[in-house]
Amino acid sequence: MIPIDHVIGLSALLFGIGAIGVLVRRNLIVMLMSIELMLNAANLAFVAFNRVWPGMDSTKALDGQVFVLLVITVAAAEVAVGLGILLALFRNRDSVDPEEASLLKW
Amino acid sequence: MNFPTLLFHAFALLAVAGAVGTVANLRNTVAAAMSLVLTMVSLAGIYVLLGAHIIAVFQIMVYGGAIVVLFLFAVMLRGDESEPLPRGRMRLVKAASVLVAVCVMAGFARILVGFPEPPAAPTDFGRARTVGIALYSDYVLLVEMVSLVLLAAIVGALVLAKRNTD
Numbered sequence: 421m422i423p424i425d426h427v428i429g430l431s432a433l434l435f436g437i438g439a440i441g442v443l444v445r446r447n448l449i450v451m452l453m454s455i456e457l458m459l460n461a462a463n464l465a466f467v468a469f470n471r472v473w474p475g476m477d478s479t480k481a482l483d484g485q486v487f488v489l490l491v492i493t494v495a496a497a498e499v500a501v502g503l504g505i506l507l508a509l510f511r512n513r514d515s516v517d518p519e520e521a522s523l524l525k526w
Numbered sequence: 527m528n529f530p531t532l533l534f535h536a537f538a539l540l541a542v543a544g545a546v547g548t549v550a551n552l553r554n555t556v557a558a559a560m561s562l563v564l565t566m567v568s569l570a571g572i573y574v575l576l577g578a579h580i581i582a583v584f585q586i587m588v589y590g591g592a593i594v595v596l597f598l599f600a601v602m603l604r605g606d607e608s609e610p611l612p613r614g615r616m617r618l619v620k621a622a623s624v625l626v627a628v629c630v631m632a633g634f635a636r637i638l639v640g641f642p643e644p645p646a647a648p649t650d651f652g653r654a655r656t657v658g659i660a661l662y663s664d665y666v667l668l669v670e671m672v673s674l675v676l677l678a679a680i681v682g683a684l685v686l687a688k689r690n691t692d
Contacts, residue, residue: 422534422575425638430538430572432634434545434565436627441549443623449555449600453548453562456593460569463581471576474651481651482660486668488581489661492588493672497679499593503600504686510604511689 427468435461448509448516452502459495463488534575541568559597566590580654 434457441454470484506516513520547561566589573582661669 422531426534426538427572427576429635429638430541432631432638433542435634436631437542437545437549439627439630440624443627444620445549447555449597449604450548450551450558453558453597456562456589457545457548457565460566460589463585464569464572467573467576467578467581470578482657485578485581485657486660486665488578489584489657490668490672492584493676496588496593497675499596500679500683501686503596504683506600507603507687516604 424468424472428465431461431464431468433461434458434464446517446519448506448518449503451518452499452506455502456495456499459491463491466491530575534572537568537571537575541565541572544568555601556598559594559601562597563590563594566594577651580657583654 438454438457438461441457442451445451445454466484466488470482474481509521510516541564544561544563544565548558548565551558551561566585570582570585570590573579573585
């Protein structure tokens, strides 16, 4: 069996890389990809914890995996809407740099 | 070190390499999306090692397939442009944000010690049948609500991406 603390360590590492991507990059597409990385890190932690502590009840044994399926669905929805926003921004501003979208900034 | 552990470390290395390739690629967004595929597929391998077979299948189908294709379409539609390195005060802000992210990682690392050895999984752990039964018995309300979220996302994306014709 693979060591669970290594899995959680990998999850933390992926989350950190994703956070750095969101904070540092100035390309909205890459920022969305980094958000996907962070969601995947959370999914990995869900699956790992589900493996260590499966629920007692037999129908509840897979809670973590059910959550992962929900996160994947919401991630797909988020990407669809995010890229729609990005296309609208690109049409109006001719750039995907979030610094350019400063109309509401005071 | 047994074979699954070795396999896990290989997949973990690939996943981290893909993640770094996604974030650190300043010039080519298509290559960044391809690195993202590498990460997603490696994570699917790790899910298999953890006994979550159906999750691994969905991971490859949804992330490796649909989501990355969506990213590629967005790159194609807007054209690719290289990103200049930050200058002046921005460079300081970016360095500070990297520091914050590393601190978050270190905070996670503090809880890493002393996980129990995972128990032997039941024979049908993570198979499509058991996950499906859980989804459509205990979580049926959740499934319906998520389908509503998806519907809202489809409509929202269409409205956002539609050209104003009037």
